Amino acid sequence: MRTQSGSFPSLALRCLATVAIVLWGTSVFAQQCTPVAFEGWEDGLPGGWVGSAGSAAVVVSAGGNPGGYLRAEHSGLVGAQTSDPLWTGDLAAADLTTIELDYLYETADLLQPFVRLRQSGATNGWYYFVASIGVNDGLWHHYDVPVNPIWTDQQATAAGWVDVGPPNVSFAETVADVGIVQLSASAQAGTQALGIDNVAFIPCLFADGFEESPTRTN
Numbered sequence: 001m002r003t004q005s006g007s008f009p010s011l012a013l014r015c016l017a018t019v020a021i022v023l024w025g026t027s028v029f030a031q032q033c034t035p036v037a038f039e040g041w042e043d044g045l046p047g048g049w050v051g052s053a054g055s056a057a058v059v060v061s062a063g064g065n066p067g068g069y070l071r072a073e074h075s076g077l078v079g080a081q082t083s084d085p086l087w088t089g090d091l092a093a094a095d096l097t098t099i100e101l102d103y104l105y106e107t108a109d110l111l112q113p114f115v116r117l118r119q120s121g122a123t124n125g126w127y128y129f130v131a132s133i134g135v136n137d138g139l140w141h142h143y144d145v146p147v148n149p150i151w152t153d154q155q156a157t158a159a160g161w162v163d164v165g166p167p168n169v170s171f172a173e174t175v176a177d178v179g180i181v182q183l184s185a186s187a188q189a190g191t192q193a194l195g196i197d198n199v200a201f202i203p204c205l206f207a208d209g210f211e212e213s214p215t216r217t218n
């Protein structure tokens with residue numbers, strides 16, 4: 001009995017300690033992963049996003065993922081972009097690690113939907129193609145695009161980013177001085193529409209905690 005009565009508090013304390021550690025860890029992780037920028041187009045306003053490459057972009061109040069979304073329409077490149085300070089500038093300082101977004105390929109299949117970061121209209125920047133074909137299946141498609149502000153160009157390329165150039169501006173320099181964020185796809189069947197929703201810039205802790213070392217995991 002002495003052993004049982006003596007061991008109970010010890011076990012309870014261990015459980016409480018475990019719960020506390022888990023809660024503490026969850027809290028830290030959630031705090032670090034709170035988006036530094038987010039747009040879900042729920043208020044009917046474009047939020048600094050405009051049509052890109054000649055696209056017409058309008059906020060639609062329903063049919064998003066959920067609620068409102070941004071609908072771009074064009075032939076050729078169809079999509080939207082922003083130079084709003086919320087989404088641009090030194091994204092390395094913001095510790096950006098993931099760009100999240102949802103695409104809806106509304107009218108027909110679209111080719112090579114992408115995310116593009118560039119310093120300005122004078123630099124072609126870097127593309128990340130989220131798919132080879134955006135299938136018109138009536139469904140919203142979610143994508144997580146990895147970003148590491150201290151990647152070398154070789155590491156960024158290995159992770160799926162494509163340096164368009166010229167001029168060739170390194171991935172790290174681009175992420176540290178973003179002037180335009182573009183979300184688009186290629187419409188090859190005449191005028192087509194791309195839906196965009198839930199765009200988020202996410203900073204997160206790295207698995208090893210060494211944020212400044214080349215051992216960052218994404």
Ligand SMILES: [Ca+2]
Nearest residue numbers: 040064066068
């Ligand atoms: Ca929405």
